[in-house]
Amino acid sequence: MIRYFTAHRTAGNLLMLAIIILGIYGVARMRRETFPDFASDIVAVDMTYPGAASSEIEENLVFKIEDAVDGIDGIAEINSLARDGFCSVRAKVLDGYDARSVQLDIQNAIDRIDTFPADADKPIVYELKQPDRVLSLAVYGNAPPRQIEAMAEKVKDELIASPLISLVTVAGFSEHEISIELSRESLMQWGLSVPDIARAVAAGSVDMPVGSVEDVTGKTTIRVTDQARDADDFADIVIVTSRQGGMIRLGDVAKISDTYEENDRFIRFDGQPAALVHIDATDTEDSLKIAAEVQRIVAGIRQRGDLPQTVHIATWGNLAEAVESRLNLLINNGLIGLILVLLALTMFLNIRVAFWVAMGIPVSFLGTIFAMQ
Incomplete structure (x- = not known):
C-alpha cells in the first residue's frame, strides 16, 4: 500500500482530504457528556390505574406483573412499589446477562397478561438508566414556599418547551x-x-x-x-x-x-428558601448544547422580568463547565504537542517533509473520531 500511494500521490492526497472531511463531520456529531455511559442492570415496569387505591393496585397490577416476570432467566431480584393510581416493578439483572435481552423477555411476558383492569393504562417497560446531570438552577428568595415552587415549575415548563431539553425535575419540597x-x-x-x-x-x-x-x-x-x-x-x-x-x-x-408534609429536610440558597431545578441529559443529548440553551432561557426570563422582585434565579453545580474546560485542555495540549513535534522534526528534516509528517497526527485523530461514530 505504501508503494501504491508513493506512485500515486493524487490518490494519497484525496484519501487524506476525505479523512479530514469525514473527521470534521464526526467532530460536529460527537456527543459531549459529563460522565461516560454505564450499562444498566435495572429493568422497570410502570403502570397507572387512575382512581384505584394502593390495595387495588397491588392486587390487580403488581401481583400479576410479579407472577409474569418471576422465573425469567437473568433476573436476580424484584422490587415493587404500589401507591394510589400507580405502580412500579423493578427487576435487577444478574451479572453476565444483557439488560436489553431481559427487557425484551419481560415485555413479552407482560404482553401475555390479559387480565389487567380495562381502565388501567398500558404498562411501560424500559431499561432504567441514570441520567447525566448537566446543571441545576436555584430558584430562591424571601417568599412563601408555594410561590417559590410555582416559580420553579414555571421555569421548568419553559425549559421543557425547548427541543434541546427533555429531562427537568424540581426538588426542594415535600409532598x-x-x-x-x-x-x-x-x-x-x-x-x-x-x-x-x-x-x-x-x-x-x-x-x-x-x-x-x-x-x-x-x-x-x-x-x-x-x-x-x-x-x-x-x-x-x-x-x-x-x-x-x-x-x-x-x-x-x-x-x-x-x-x-412535615419534613426536616429543606433547601436554602444564599440563606433563603429555595427550590432546585435539575437539568439532565439523555444518552443521545449533548451536555454543552443543553447548558448553552439553559443559559439562553434563563437570560430571557431575567430580561422579561417573569419572576417577582423577591424571587431570584441562579446557576448552581454547572457540570458542563467541567466538560468544556477538559475539552479545551485536550485541544490546547494537542496543539502544543503538534507544534513541538513540528519543531523537533525541522531540526533533522527539511521543513516540507517535517510538515507532512506532523500532519499525520491530526489526520489520524480525525480518522479515529469518524470511525468511532
Whole structure:
C-alpha cells in the first residue's frame, strides 16, 4: 500500500482530504457528556390505574406483573412499589446477562397478561438508566414556599418547551397536602362530628371509574372526575344540606390551607428558601448544547422580568463547565504537542517533509473520531 500511494500521490492526497472531511463531520456529531455511559442492570415496569387505591393496585397490577416476570432467566431480584393510581416493578439483572435481552423477555411476558383492569393504562417497560446531570438552577428568595415552587415549575415548563431539553425535575419540597383544621366550637355549633366531615370530604372529592358503556363502536369508560385540587375546592365541599335548601360548606366549619408534609429536610440558597431545578441529559443529548440553551432561557426570563422582585434565579453545580474546560485542555495540549513535534522534526528534516509528517497526527485523530461514530 505504501508503494501504491508513493506512485500515486493524487490518490494519497484525496484519501487524506476525505479523512479530514469525514473527521470534521464526526467532530460536529460527537456527543459531549459529563460522565461516560454505564450499562444498566435495572429493568422497570410502570403502570397507572387512575382512581384505584394502593390495595387495588397491588392486587390487580403488581401481583400479576410479579407472577409474569418471576422465573425469567437473568433476573436476580424484584422490587415493587404500589401507591394510589400507580405502580412500579423493578427487576435487577444478574451479572453476565444483557439488560436489553431481559427487557425484551419481560415485555413479552407482560404482553401475555390479559387480565389487567380495562381502565388501567398500558404498562411501560424500559431499561432504567441514570441520567447525566448537566446543571441545576436555584430558584430562591424571601417568599412563601408555594410561590417559590410555582416559580420553579414555571421555569421548568419553559425549559421543557425547548427541543434541546427533555429531562427537568424540581426538588426542594415535600409532598403537597391540604390541611383541614376543625374547631370543637364549630362542630358543636352545627351538630357535626369528625367522622361526618371525613365522609363528606371523601364523597365530595372523587376521581375514579364508575362503569363503562359498550356499543358497536367499542367500549367507553365512565369516570367521576370531581376531585378537589386546592384549598378553594375543598372549602366548597358541601357538608350538610337543609330541607329548605341551605348548605353548610367545609369552609364554614374548618380552616383550610395549602401546605406541605412535615419534613426536616429543606433547601436554602444564599440563606433563603429555595427550590432546585435539575437539568439532565439523555444518552443521545449533548451536555454543552443543553447548558448553552439553559443559559439562553434563563437570560430571557431575567430580561422579561417573569419572576417577582423577591424571587431570584441562579446557576448552581454547572457540570458542563467541567466538560468544556477538559475539552479545551485536550485541544490546547494537542496543539502544543503538534507544534513541538513540528519543531523537533525541522531540526533533522527539511521543513516540507517535517510538515507532512506532523500532519499525520491530526489526520489520524480525525480518522479515529469518524470511525468511532
